[in-house]
Amino acid sequence: MTRLLNLTPIVLIAMLASASPAVAQTGTVLGRGFIVVNGGYQVTGNDFEKTSTLRANAEDGSFTSEYEVKGGPTFDVGGGVTLSRRFAIGAGLTRFSRSTTSSLNGSVPHPFYFNHPRTVTGDVIGLSRAELAVHVQAQVIAPVGPRLQFTVFGGPSFFKVDQELVTDFTWVDSYPFDEASFGTASTLSADGSSIGFNAGVDVAYFFTQRVGIGGLFQFSRASVEIEGAAVSQDVKAGGTRAGGGLRLRF
Amino acid sequence: MGVSHRLRILVCFLFLATTTLPAQAPVSTGGRPGLLAVNAATPTELREWDARINQMVRARQFVALSSYPDPDIGGRTHETLAQYYQNIPVYGGSLSRQSAQGVSVSIIGNVFENISIDSAAALSANQIALRLAESTGARLVGDAPQLVIFPNLDGAYRLAYRATMSDLKTYIVDAATGSVLLTIDEIQTQTQIGTGTGALGDAKKMSTTQVAGGFRAHDQLRPAPIRTFDTRGSELALNRLLVPPGAPVEGDYSVDADNTWADPPVVDTHVHAGWMQDYLFKQVSWTGIDNRRGTITSAVHTGLINNAFFIAPPFGADGGGMFVYGRTTGGTPMTTLDVVAHEMMHGVTNASLVQRTGMGLLGALFIDRFGPTAVTVGGSSLSCDSASVTIAGRQLPMLCNAGRFVLVSNYPGAINEGFSDIFGIAAEFFHQPAGTGSMQADYKLGEDLAGLGAARAADAPASMVAMPSSLGTIPYPDHASRAFSFMAAIAVGTTSNPIAITPVPWVLVGDQVAVVPSADAGGVHLNSTILSHAFYLAIEGGRNATSGLTVQGVGAANRAQIERAFFRAMTVIMPNVPSMRIAALATFQAAVDLYGANSTAAVAIRQAMQAVGLMN
Numbered sequence: 001m002t003r004l005l006n007l008t009p010i011v012l013i014a015m016l017a018s019a020s021p022a023v024a025q026t027g028t029v030l031g032r033g034f035i036v037v038n039g040g041y042q043v044t045g046n047d048f049e050k051t052s053t054l055r056a057n058a059e060d061g062s063f064t065s066e067y068e069v070k071g072g073p074t075f076d077v078g079g080g081v082t083l084s085r086r087f088a089i090g091a092g093l094t095r096f097s098r099s100t101t102s103s104l105n106g107s108v109p110h111p112f113y114f115n116h117p118r119t120v121t122g123d124v125i126g127l128s129r130a131e132l133a134v135h136v137q138a139q140v141i142a143p144v145g146p147r148l149q150f151t152v153f154g155g156p157s158f159f160k161v162d163q164e165l166v167t168d169f170t171w172v173d174s175y176p177f178d179e180a181s182f183g184t185a186s187t188l189s190a191d192g193s194s195i196g197f198n199a200g201v202d203v204a205y206f207f208t209q210r211v212g213i214g215g216l217f218q219f220s221r222a223s224v225e226i227e228g229a230a231v232s233q234d235v236k237a238g239g240t241r242a243g244g245g246l247r248l249r250f
Numbered sequence: 251m252g253v254s255h256r257l258r259i260l261v262c263f264l265f266l267a268t269t270t271l272p273a274q275a276p277v278s279t280g281g282r283p284g285l286l287a288v289n290a291a292t293p294t295e296l297r298e299w300d301a302r303i304n305q306m307v308r309a310r311q312f313v314a315l316s317s318y319p320d321p322d323i324g325g326r327t328h329e330t331l332a333q334y335y336q337n338i339p340v341y342g343g344s345l346s347r348q349s350a351q352g353v354s355v356s357i358i359g360n361v362f363e364n365i366s367i368d369s370a371a372a373l374s375a376n377q378i379a380l381r382l383a384e385s386t387g388a389r390l391v392g393d394a395p396q397l398v399i400f401p402n403l404d405g406a407y408r409l410a411y412r413a414t415m416s417d418l419k420t421y422i423v424d425a426a427t428g429s430v431l432l433t434i435d436e437i438q439t440q441t442q443i444g445t446g447t448g449a450l451g452d453a454k455k456m457s458t459t460q461v462a463g464g465f466r467a468h469d470q471l472r473p474a475p476i477r478t479f480d481t482r483g484s485e486l487a488l489n490r491l492l493v494p495p496g497a498p499v500e501g502d503y504s505v506d507a508d509n510t511w512a513d514p515p516v517v518d519t520h521v522h523a524g525w526m527q528d529y530l531f532k533q534v535s536w537t538g539i540d541n542r543r544g545t546i547t548s549a550v551h552t553g554l555i556n557n558a559f560f561i562a563p564p565f566g567a568d569g570g571g572m573f574v575y576g577r578t579t580g581g582t583p584m585t586t587l588d589v590v591a592h593e594m595m596h597g598v599t600n601a602s603l604v605q606r607t608g609m610g611l612l613g614a615l616f617i618d619r620f621g622p623t624a625v626t627v628g629g630s631s632l633s634c635d636s637a638s639v640t641i642a643g644r645q646l647p648m649l650c651n652a653g654r655f656v657l658v659s660n661y662p663g664a665i666n667e668g669f670s671d672i673f674g675i676a677a678e679f680f681h682q683p684a685g686t687g688s689m690q691a692d693y694k695l696g697e698d699l700a701g702l703g704a705a706r707a708a709d710a711p712a713s714m715v716a717m718p719s720s721l722g723t724i725p726y727p728d729h730a731s732r733a734f735s736f737m738a739a740i741a742v743g744t745t746s747n748p749i750a751i752t753p754v755p756w757v758l759v760g761d762q763v764a765v766v767p768s769a770d771a772g773g774v775h776l777n778s779t780i781l782s783h784a785f786y787l788a789i790e791g792g793r794n795a796t797s798g799l800t801v802q803g804v805g806a807a808n809r810a811q812i813e814r815a816f817f818r819a820m821t822v823i824m825p826n827v828p829s830m831r832i833a834a835l836a837t838f839q840a841a842v843d844l845y846g847a848n849s850t851a852a853v854a855i856r857q858a859m860q861a862v863g864l865m866n
Binding site for chain 2: 059110113176
């Protein structure tokens with residue numbers, strides 16, 4: 001995971017550095033490189049839930065945290081090199097980060113009675129969630145005239161996910177202890193990486209031979225096992241993303 | 251010597267319980283001159299009694315002991331008044347008046363009339379204490395002996411001292427002669443007879459306190475702390491805890507090294523005490539035993555066989571009362587939920603009465619009726635005037651009235667036991683699923699004592715043998731007409747000058763005497779089933795086998811209404827020395843207070859009390 005991240009900029013730089021200009025009739029510069037910079041929005045939510053056990057009052061209890069990972073803004077940068085008029089290879093880096101909320105639903109053992117759990121509910125807000133994805137793409141380019149260019153792409157993605165997880169919580173109760181209310185939560189950061197895939201389409205309009213703007217629609221997905229201290233959880237990363245931004249080619 | 255003269259100086263506190271008490275009218279008990287059992291509920295009666303009480307308060311014949319807001323009904327106030335004569339309390343004279351927005355709603359209690367005696371004591375309190383110490387070998391505990399006006403059976407009154415001694419007894423002593431007029435055993439027992447093995451093996455949670463080296467059976471999570479002592483079979487340790495000051499030592503606590511307790515008596519006692527506290531708190535809004543968060547102390551491994559008891563303050567650990575549990579002859583701990591709840595209800599009864607009236611539910615013999623002049627005992631005919639009985643090696647003459655045997659019962663004691671049975675049952679239904687199996691709730695008491703079985707059955711009292719007798723077994727009564735009445739003997743004094751009486755284990759069956767193993771302190775356990783059966787009928791409904799009357803119960807889903815009414819009756823309304831009928835009226839009044847006169851609960855209780863012969 002760490003090694004992958006360290007290599008990513010190197011790969012990008014290598015690809016950019018190796019690009020050589022070869023302008024096609026359609027405007028595509030064969031053998032040359034290109035850079036895309038996008039702002040976007042990840043539409044797909046990646047909600048997940050985690051059930052944990054707890055031991056209290058001489059009895060096992062449990063709690064389920066439902067993490068609401070909504071979509072949010074993304075930023076990505078990428079580049080590549082054209083291999084022919086129709087094909088290119090590229091790579092991109094996508095960053096997604098946002099604060100998430102976890103709805104906690106706990107079953108807390110009663111201090112006096114077996115099998116008389118109290119239900120505790122509460123929201124834990126401000127849990128951080130970050131996804132960093134490196135997408136390697138094979139691209140099929142479909143130029144439409146000298147300025148407009150459609151690109152369909154796909155390939156493997158390398159995801160790294162950082163997620164703050166609820167590991168424990170406190171509750172408040174008083175005699176006769178038949179009810180309890182949520183107190184505070186303990187959290188820790190868990191992370192993990194995995195390989196998934198990405199696919200999408202890009203539409204670019206070039207004002208000049210080198211500069212243009214474009215729009216992007218991408219779907220990426222990976223299942224990532226994140227781990228922290230004695231905690232692990234499978235989560236989904238990526239999703240449907242739309243964005244747009246600068247297109248440069250040289 | 252005439253009967254009236256013989257009885258005039260009878261010093262035991264006797265009432266005629268056979269008097270028919272109209273449900274909603276103040277009435278005299280008739281058989282006990284001077285005693286007025288008050289139950290005023292109609293506007294006219296209340297006006298009359300308000301005026302009369304106010305007059306007596308101004309004359310210092312009644313003193314307001316306490317006034318407090320109703321725990322269940324907003325705007326209601328309860329006032330407890332104690333009767334005094336020349337600044338000396340009258341034993342058993344008390345009134346409970348509840349009012350709403352300053353207007354009286356009910357007045358219940360006892361008033362003693364026509365008191366006229368010299369209030370100057372010939373003997374001092376110190377002299378009484380010394381005499382008692384000499385005669386009992388015990389020492390005075392608590393306050394110095396207090397003067398009381400003690401009512402005689404025939405309407406006369408005697409100036410007496412009330413003193414509690416370290417032998418766990420309270421004595422009423424004649425202030426003129428030093429004679430003991432009445433002995434009150436402070437131990438309220440829950441007797442079980444039988445054999446059995448082991449505990450039930452169920453897993454429970456123990457609320458404990460960690461100390462150096464282990465854990466102590468000391469629950470400090472509940473509002474009223476619970477501590478369970480282990481006297482390890484030491485009579486010395488038990489007595490040290492029972493007798494004031496009842497100072498516990500570190501070694502008294504039940505302890506466990508790893509908080510995984512494997513001692514069934516400790517576990518059951520400690521946990522069930524907590525469960526009963528939970529029941530009281532949740533169902534009837536009562537905190538702990540005394541409703542004041544007082545520590546609840548129990549003792550196990552006491553060496554007690556077939557018994558468990560509650561002893562009220564000033565006895566018990568730290569003078570706060572104590573619950574003492576034994577085991578059956580088969581080794582089964584007498585600590586099942588219903589038994590523990592039963593004992594704890596004794597504590598509640600005592601605490602509530604003491605807080606309201608200054609005294610607990612007082613043990614007193616009521617005259618049930620006058621029997622025949624002659625009976626057959628073991629095939630021989632005995633006339634009352636010549637009959638005697640041997641008790642504890644002493645030959646005692648029988649108490650007669652115009653040559654007729656006097657039959658007595660201790661109804662306050664039976665009420666005490668009945669209410670304890672009721673709340674032992676109620677605690678079961680609160681915590682256990684209904685059913686007939688082990689650890690399931692039913693209307694029987696002590697049914698989970700392995701190898702021993704139930705002692706009493708509120709649902710079908712007559713299905714249980716109360717006592718074997720010389721004439722065969724006698725079932726528990728399900729109706730007032732079947733109440734155990736015991737012949738009485740003169741314990742102190744002579745036939746012409748009876749000073750103190752005691753119930754004799756002779757029960758009249760037709761014109762024959764059935765000799766039973768025990769007089770049960772006047773039938774306190776034996777007659778308890780009349781009230782507990784009414785409790786059952788009020789909930790479940792059904793037909794009383796004796797009266798044939800049918801009760802429309804509130805249904806099991808509404809049992810809390812009946813439980814609350816009974817609890818309120820005991821803790822808010824009940825006077826010190828109630829008859830069974832007064833207890834029934836108090837319970838009905840409680841239901842009316844809580845739910846209204848025409849409510850399902852009030853109707854069910856009225857029908858139930860009528861069915862068991864306690865209301866008209």
